[in-house]
Amino acid sequence: MKEPSNMPLDYDLLIIGGGINGTGIARDAAGRGARVLLVEKDDLAGHTSSASTKLIHGGLRYLEYYEFRLVREALMERENLLRIAPHIIWPMRFVLPHSDMLRPAWLLRAGLFIYDHLCMGMTLPKTRRIYFREDPTGGILQRQYVKGFEYSDGWVQDSRLVVLNAISAREHGATIRTRTRLLAAERFDDYWEARIEDNVTGAVTKVTTRAIVNAAGPWVTDLLHGELSVTSRNSTRLVKGSHIVVPKLFDTPQAYILQNPDKRIVFAVPYERDFTLIGTTDVNWDKSANHVEINDSEVTYLCESVNRYFNKTVSPKDVVWQYAGVRALFDDHAGNASAVTRDYKLDLDVAGAPVISIFGGKITTYRKLAEHVIEKLTPHMPVLGAESWTAHAVLPGGDFARAEFDRQVAALADKAPYLSRETAWRLVRNYGTRAGNFVTSRQEALGQHFGADLYQAEVDYLISEEWARSVEDIIWRRGKFGLRLSQSEVTQLAAYIDGKMAAHA
Template sequence: MSSMNEAASANLRSVPYDLLVVGGGVNGCGIARDAAGRGARVLLVEQDDLASHTSSASTKLIHGGLRYLEYYEFRLVREALIERERLLSIAPHIIWPMRFVLPHSKMLRPAWLLRAGLFLYDHLCPRMSLPKTNKVNLRSNRVGEPLRDEYRLGFVYSDGWVQDSRLVVLNAMDASAHGAEILTRTRLTAAKRGAEGWDATLTDTVTGETRQVRARAIVNAAGPWVAELLKDKVHVESRNSVRLVKGSHIVVPRVFDGAQSYIFQNPDKRIVFAIPYETDFTLIGTTDVPWEQDPSHVEIAPDEVKYLCESVNRYFKKTISPDDVVWSYAGVRPLYDDNSGSASAVTRDYVLDVDSAAAPILSVFGGKITTFRKLAEHAIERLAPFLPVLKGPEWTASRPLPGGDFERSQFRSLVEKLKVQGPWLDTYTAWRLVRNYGTRAFEIVKADEARMGQRFGETLTQAEVDYLIDHEWARSAEDILWRRSKIGLRVGTDVAASLQSYIDQRKTSAHPAPVEKERESAS
């Protein structure tokens, strides 16, 4: 958020917030949404854009974590599988089912072990709606066509796919609809603790302007910076530690046909996914590399690119090399440090630490994107003894995220309905808009193509850009091309420059919360 107007500034200084949430990733936005929906007065601050770091650098899966069964993480897997069902229901536009092909390699885990693990995976989730696992002959089944001839036996199981950064934004939008204030490009630079609350200093990272706010409690959902915030900003001793692990991904031109994904076992016992991505590409990842440097600047290393290429080349007939990579990304996972020997073995479970020596502060260690909603419920439960306003009933399990108020079976009909509203739309553009915005796509598309305004390459129009600025906190071309969408894969630097120029020329309000509140009250 570039600046705060005078009315907002006065508001920040007057009535204390119930909750100051630090961190605009999936956990922070999930907690802000849940708390605001129970009636709490919530302020969320994020030093960059929403989902700028870990939450936009995932493998983009909503899954139980099949490999976690090897580490006996049965509670985590069960919770994640139950959450998978809920998230598929409340966000059918950005989350959808996907089938995964697991070829059996005689050099690695035995077939009986894979079969047993998949049986358990299917049955840890009560009332599972997705198809269960089945064994396939890879020589006769079409899913085996891209694979090398030595792979004959395979298993096909179900999990989910998510547009990770959009999941974060939609949680922030729903938090805003329930009254939360969302300030991006705003950093917590200091906080003084008292018996009844916190006096915090916020700094606009664009203008350098500072503001003072008061809050009864703080949620430290700063991800890779969780320990640093405790030590340097709020001066609270941490009773837990975080272990930073870098995960990197590459994107290459499409390697195989079909909607299925592949999960490959490697000789080092790690697994790598190959996933259909943005229609024309294949996403491959991830790595697990210990990270001790600045989490703000993370890039894939050449040896990681080589590792990922070699991992899929063991299985696919069509080989790839580092020269085929059209895009790569890397992020740092702030995992709870359970003293595991290897980065791959570190738990993906989460720990919520509440320090209540004076005004409470809750810190989030670890977690995975699939369990963010349940993590938020647990965080609210831990804070409720100190903030009675949070003792309202749980509500997020069945409430659709913005644009998700339709049944999954209605997706194709929504695409056709959008084409009726905008007769100029081709099928791909209509599909992309519904896939990104769900029913909110109807707020973007105008019947007259001329009213969509300037085109910024591919299918991106001024009307869509305006929507993202007005409703989704987009403030830069990067926000739009790489986090609100992946159109950056299809356009060049000239389009990015033109888009940034347009954004710079627009005068925006401090934040879009009033728009969301109006919609909430109208509904």
């Protein structure tokens, strides 16, 4: 360890990782006046944060593992997130069919009662009992399912949530660098000196920072022991979650939560208007987190989960898209992957300049996690001492009330009458009030048409304002255009993006 230095530092906080935790912390810290640099080795939400089931939920099944604090915090955060991001997060009702072979009805009813009352300020409708012979939600279910429950949770465009936090962080003064990795960091008594590399140009830069936040997700332990040379007794357990997307299985707006004989649950969720999203699995993962794929047995498992309940069956040949990611859960040494805690643990090391590492967590509680990180660092970094602010400050584009969504769609359609209702709806869902930043009254201003309802103006906006650098960034993370574009259209789009990048190199 070297002696303290009075030299001016480049940053107060260097954050490693551009997933939901990293960008959430960057937003919070920058908004309190800290000088923040965030580096992400790939794209924002390039891994775990874009591979979720896309739910903002308390985690009903976590009650079975007595995780009451986590569920309560998540339910309270559900209310906050619905308020600050009404464009990309919205309420959804979930139908839970009862099966005599699985959890008893009284247990489900008790769990849902607790779920409804853990959050005192809940604004969503509470649970109701359903008799499927009398209710439209029972139309797709096999006849042996006679009764069940319907409860409330939320839906989120997960990767867009990450991007909007990054945009907000930038607007509060943070520097966000994607395709940039930490090579090494040297620790001094009161600061760090880090070397970071631009993965595209190969340029290496030295930066100094008061503290480091290790939000590297699946790589948090590797980074801690490797590039940061810090020891810790905490570790992560990697659990793979896989999903499949099939053509729409039902027309009702509700999602379904399906219990399986192994006590795991699978969601079947309305997705992108014309599809159904089915997931997730829970499989221990001991391979590289850089390349994660769903396997045939997982596809079969998800299909069988649906076929156990629905009249309309699905098979692997019906899958139009599939994805998998690994969740870096805090290792509590549970034997069953499904039972591993979804709570998070923050490991602060102040044996020199501070470094805090994040083990575990879930997308619903990212904002609260960021507040807790700031609270732990504040005694060592007075610059972070301002009051918390993110619970009520809307994310970019979210400056309207939830009930006004249809009015926003109508306003965009009035501004650009050439847009179809479906396109106006999608643009408001993705960008909220900021859709008008690239949609004008002149149709020709949209530029080149790449297929589906994707035009040059939107692509240029994603490149200039949202760090999109590749075709995958745009068709699978900034949006889900990949579900509708042909291979030739994807090739054409990729060529345009490559040309754009080369022109700005």
